[in-house]
Amino acid sequence: MRFIKDLYLSNRFFTLLVSCGVLFVVSFFLPLLYGSAKAIFAVFIVLTLIDYLSVFLLKEGFFARREMAEKLSNGSENEIYLYLENRYTFGTYVKVIDEIPHQFQKRDVLFKETLKSGESKTLRYWLRPVKRGEYEFGAINIFISTVIGLTRRRFRFDQGKTVPVYPSFIQMRKYELMAISNRLPELGIKRIRRIGHSSEFEQIKTYVAGDDTRTINWKATARKGSLMVNNYQDEKSQQVYCIIDKGRVMQMPFEGMSLLDYSINASLVLANSAMIKGDKAGIITFSNKISSILKADKKPVHLQHILELLYNQRTQFKESDYDKLFANIRVNINQRSLLVLFTNFESLAAMRRQLPFLLQLAKHHLVLTVFFENTEMDELLNSRPANTEEIYLKTIAEKFVYDKKLIVKELNQHGVHTLLTPPAKLTVNTLNRYLEFKARGLI
Template identity: 50%
Template structure:
């Protein structure tokens, strides 16, 4: 009996009809002839209510529901969650599905309403976009069922707590896989990179086909074979490429729900995959007050899993990053010339100048690319027309900060340090473009 009352829910229609009958009884004190009509309506209403309860509870298992979630969520991406409902009633039912989704999403009114035909099965899908890494716990799957009468709902609940870990954006790996094949990126709507010169690693001599570079014709082989032969080169392989992630307070800045650190983490995962597909060695480490989460640059089969697990628990802190310690660690532990992609953020030239001696020291032994971010909110202020004195003041300040970013690029270029000034949403593709450009120029 306790379970019965726990699963019984009165619908709004029941309250509205009850209120109408009560009002009719009140009016019947003024118009006595309405009293008999009120009693008749009450009797009919009670009969339909009992009937509704009977048909909903006549079978013990009226409906079953299951939730299918992935083994892990991809941070910042749309992840699919599947629901499967099977109706055991011999008549159509109306359902309201309330899935207790993880508290990190802060969604309090999530529900799906669906009609299910008699003795049938339906499958539903909804999407969730996590914006932080960690553990996401689902609660119960609640299904409220009512008949065409719609007076009473019966509640069913399925599935206990389920925990799904959220990792860096691994779903983006497939999206960018083809970028590892070559440098023609036009199919992605991305700028096309002109291949400059050749890399130094000779592969083979082959027959000329239309489209081959005429500068690669091998005249000795052509004379022997009596038709055009060309030298074929391949990208140099096994070059170490490290993604270096700043965990300091400047990386805490949010953008579209994700912090700059999360954008850097997602870009690192995708970049590492592209590097391995290009037969180079991928590695990574993070730094703030000290250097952590180190994965030595290798190209073994388990490397992507090592990098993914290392990226899982990275978080920012509120310290200023110690570039001196970063320089000392790189000098001590990375002996071979490597490409270092440094994900950080500088807002002013003064902030850069404090760290510039260490960056210059790193650039002497390695190919350093400093990747930092545009402030897109400031760009919006610059683009908007100022109509008040306060808006004009804000616009001038925004232009000053935007100009500082461009000065930082020029300052780095002065000392032969490569840089990428990008928006958070374009970070991944800009970093990949830079890597492929350097491969094409033979710098890596």
């Protein structure tokens, strides 16, 4: 059955078969061509048999495997490798079809290669998932043909595998590596000048060129007989909580990803950055009820706990309850902390409904409210309306944009820090605000 099940006839085969049929029909009217038609048909049959035997006589004439990470990173380009090895004694033409998960809705993962006898080759392509969860990869289908090209043999390598898609750990590692190599400005992270000394005293040391003269310790200088300066270190072990709203307002999609997934990716990067800075990072998720709470910590294993918690977040598409959020924070967070609230206010009325709870939180903690610009309306805002309907739509879009600015202004007037950002720049802008708060000594 293998010789039939894995046999595929090429377009060239059918083209030649139809040509032979046409030649026989013509020979009916021109009998002199009948002998030539039979000879050509016989050659066609012989070539088909030779081609068929060439690709089917060797049982394991080809090998392929898929190589990839144990988990994929949401919202990032993930590399997938296909290793091909030709074990035939002749060169082959290869078609590769990889069965990728249905979530990508791609049917064009097709590669065409030519491999010499004994040659191996590695193909590479990228997949960008936009939702967390489990993705099912299927088999690798290889179609082999010879230079004759009348028949193809299919090799099917069953590499079915379920791969989890986690929050964007690739993005997190990129920011971490950039921080280590002092290249964060390349990603848009600003260098913020430290104002005053909002730091903890560490030690007294000898003055060297470049030290701030304002830190000179004159008493120690008099005792030592040489210039001595106070050395400070950043205040550490401050608590940073990422609070993620999972209500229906966070399901709006931008470039394939929901605002919830953008917030989860940014929370992972912010938590990792805070822990690198010596602060403690925690996570709270809520919608109509408190979904999960992860106490702030800075142990190395804590980052894995954050990753696992964020991976399992889902929404019930319900109205978020800020009253329960406030009550829960008052019970569980006793130390003054930075609360980064990822939510989305589409109207001034929606913000004012939650404003009393935000003000109560701001009395006890440093609150940064992060919400999103609707970048999908940029094209509409920059267009020139051609009729009354387009004028109406553009006016409504301008009203939405104006409301967002009013929300920022009103929150700032009440002492609640705000960040209005495009979804694509969420991580960079959030990190900048965190570093700004550290530099100003607000936390």
